[in-house]
Amino acid sequence: GESVGLHLPTLSVQEGDNSIINCAYSNSASDYFIWYKQESGKGPQFIIDIRSNMDKRQGQRVTVLLNKTVKHLSLQIAATQPGDSAVYFCAETSGGTSYGKLTFGQGTILTVHP
Amino acid sequence: AAGVIQSPRHLIKEKRETATLKCYPIPRHDTVYWYQQGPGQDPQFLISFYEKMQSDKGSIPDRFSAQQFSDYHSELNMSSLELGDSALYFCASSASERDWETQYFGPGTRLLVL
Numbered sequence: 001g002e003s004v005g006l007h008l009p010t011l012s013v014q015e016g017d018n019s020i021i022n023c024a025y026s027n028s029a030s031d032y033f034i035w036y037k038q039e040s041g042k043g044p045q046f047i048i049d050i051r052s053n054m055d056k057r058q059g060q061r062v063t064v065l066l067n068k069t070v071k072h073l074s075l076q077i078a079a080t081q082p083g084d085s086a087v088y089f090c091a092e093t094s095g096g097t098s099y100g101k102l103t104f105g106q107g108t109i110l111t112v113h114p
Numbered sequence: 115a116a117g118v119i120q121s122p123r124h125l126i127k128e129k130r131e132t133a134t135l136k137c138y139p140i141p142r143h144d145t146v147y148w149y150q151q152g153p154g155q156d157p158q159f160l161i162s163f164y165e166k167m168q169s170d171k172g173s174i175p176d177r178f179s180a181q182q183f184s185d186y187h188s189e190l191n192m193s194s195l196e197l198g199d200s201a202l203y204f205c206a207s208s209a210s211e212r213d214w215e216t217q218y219f220g221p222g223t224r225l226l227v228l
Contacts, residue, residue, distance in 0.1 A: 034217075036219075042221055043204050043219035043221050044204070044206075049215075093215055100147060100164075100169065100208065101147070101159045101170045101172060102149075102157075103159070105156060
């Protein structure tokens with residue numbers, strides 16, 4: 001079936017570096033994408049979202065890029081901090097018959113070293 | 115700001131027992147979603163409700179049922195529990211009248227079936 005997946009399961013960076021987490025999706029009908037951060041023992045926390053009619057969106061220290069041509073999504077975190085250490089999931093929804101249902105990718109473990 | 119509340123946070127059951135998980139959405143959110151997350155896995159969509167009606171159904175076993183009540187809280191009922199049901203169960207909520215696609219997750223209920 002349709003799926004959303006991640007290229008890299010783990011990413012280790014030094015504090016202050018920029019981090020890039022990638023995600024590939026296969027559902028061409030996907031029209032809304034969200035990045036979530038999940039810390040150990042906690043629920044996914046909304047970071048940033050982007051709609052399919054956009055190719056870039058910026059938040060506080062985070063930027064999401066969407067390339068619909070190759071069905072690729074990325075999350076960029078600027079000046080990564082130890083508190084950014086967590087598992088990052090991309091998720092998509094396509095509305096239509098899947099009203100609100102989120103399909104998650106595999107997850108990338110981000111470790112930030114002081 | 116108020117968040118999604120889930121209870122209990124931890125639950126231990128024996129095989130073939132039943133369990134009831136509760137979810138209280140963010141105030142003024144009318145849509146509730148349930149997800150199951152196994153160890154090291156991404157969250158998998160189970161079921162969702164909008165205005166007390168089931169709006170979508172995912173990979174929810176027939177042994178599970180759920181409903182949304184008039185105050186918008188939701189309960190996930192799990193019967194004939196199996197070892198494989200051990201997982202984190204997340205509830206998420208969204209507001210249909212604005213930004214309905216953005217789901218905010220609760221802290222989860224960790225279910226352990228022995």
